[in-house]
Amino acid sequence: MSNSYKVSFKIPQEWEEALTYFCQEQLEIYPYIEDLPEGTSMTLVCKGAEAVPTVLTRLRRFWRDLNRIWNVNIPFSAKVVEIDLEKLLDWRRFFTVIHVTPHLAIKPYWEEYSASPGETVIAISPKNAFGTGLSPTTRICLELMEETIKPGLRVLDVGTGSGILAIYAEKLGAQIVDAIDNDPSVFENLRENISLNGCTRIRQFNSDVRHFETRKPYHVAVSNLILHEIKQVIPSILKLIESNGTWIVSGILAEQKREFINLIQDYNCKIIKYAQKEEWWGAVTTQGEKSNG
Structure with missing residues (x-):
């Protein structure tokens, strides 16, 4: 039995960047975005049933902030489905070395990378794209x-x-x-x-x-x-x-x-x-x- 859950919800297109960065940094979840005939959909994968309520609560709070900033009143509604995480697309291919500053590079731990003179390299092990x-x-x-x-x-x-x-x-x-x-x-x-x-x-x-x-x-x-x-x-x-x-x-x-x-x-x-x-x-x-x- 799978222990992962897919949280999917429709988003206004103009909120896509803000929600993407919020999910990546604040929730530490890499979102999957899909443009459908009925609108843009965002999907998050949560490991464990216990993570879902926290993710939904924080999403609702941020959603309220976006409503206030854009001066609108768009309701938040999400669908939660249990899934088999192993069948998802291999997410590692999306991550590579990032040069944050001229003196700092962040790399996924599996990437080979030689630092240039004066450069600090931080290796990170993400958790299933988190x-x-x-x-x-x-x-x-x-x-x-x-x-x-x-x-x-x-x-x-x-x-x-x-x-x-x-x-x-x-x-x-x-x-x-x-x-x-x-x-x-x-x-x-x-x-x-x-x-x-x-x-x-x-x-x-x-x-x-x-x-x-x-x-x-x-x-x-x-x-x-x-x-x-x-x-x-x-x-x-x-x-x-x-x-x-x-x-x-x-x-x-x-x-x-x-x-x-x-x-x-x-x-x-x-x-x-x-x-x-x-x-x-x-x-x-x-x-x-x-x-x-």
């Missing part, structure tokens, strides 16, 4: 990290998933990297990717950031979360960063950047650098001196 870490939101994070993280810093990766951000933090010279995620299912793949890249300074924690504690605050936190999730964890992340510390954040739609900027201003934070790819936006923020009261 967690490739190559969406615009991840690339924004990686680029901003390259410009921000220096040797000797303490780094917190919130919502680590495949671990790609934590791995790059170590390769940039971070003294310690704490990778946390509230989803226990990510840790098998996380450990595999840490091993593939020979990392030794990444500590793993199955924890919600709202309940996470540290004896020593971090110099830098990095997160790749949608705005709905960011709103829930802003105070918790900022509490874990030292005064004048840095928070690298991505996963925000460009149309939502003003809302995010207004939010962080309430916490005595400001934007010091930002980047945009397609319709996604991210930034480096810094927090002012914390009150002792």
Whole structure:
């Protein structure tokens, strides 16, 4: 009996890019898109029945965000069908080496690739096309990290998933990297990717950031979360960063950047650098001196 499920739903054509990147990065699922006579259809493959409710809940939240941004009221409806994953098309052929910056390349672990002088290579093991870490939101994070993280810093990766951000933090010279995620299912793949890249300074924690504690605050936190999730964890992340510390954040739609900027201003934070790819936006923020009261 198969243990995988296909989630299919119709999408407005103008939402295709936003939904594709959301699924790849936030759900860590590679979507299959099909243009049918009755419209565009998107299909996701979930491993295990327990994953389906979470995927549907997060899809509905993002769908509401898109309705608000486009000022429309398109209902969300999905069909869930159990499938045999082994009969799906071999997805490996879709992935190859990606040059994120002149100094960073991401490769699937099965690809042979020789780094050029001064280039860092990260090998990633995706799970049945999940967690490739190559969406615009991840690339924004990686680029901003390259410009921000220096040797000797303490780094917190919130919502680590495949671990790609934590791995790059170590390769940039971070003294310690704490990778946390509230989803226990990510840790098998996380450990595999840490091993593939020979990392030794990444500590793993199955924890919600709202309940996470540290004896020593971090110099830098990095997160790749949608705005709905960011709103829930802003105070918790900022509490874990030292005064004048840095928070690298991505996963925000460009149309939502003003809302995010207004939010962080309430916490005595400001934007010091930002980047945009397609319709996604991210930034480096810094927090002012914390009150002792």
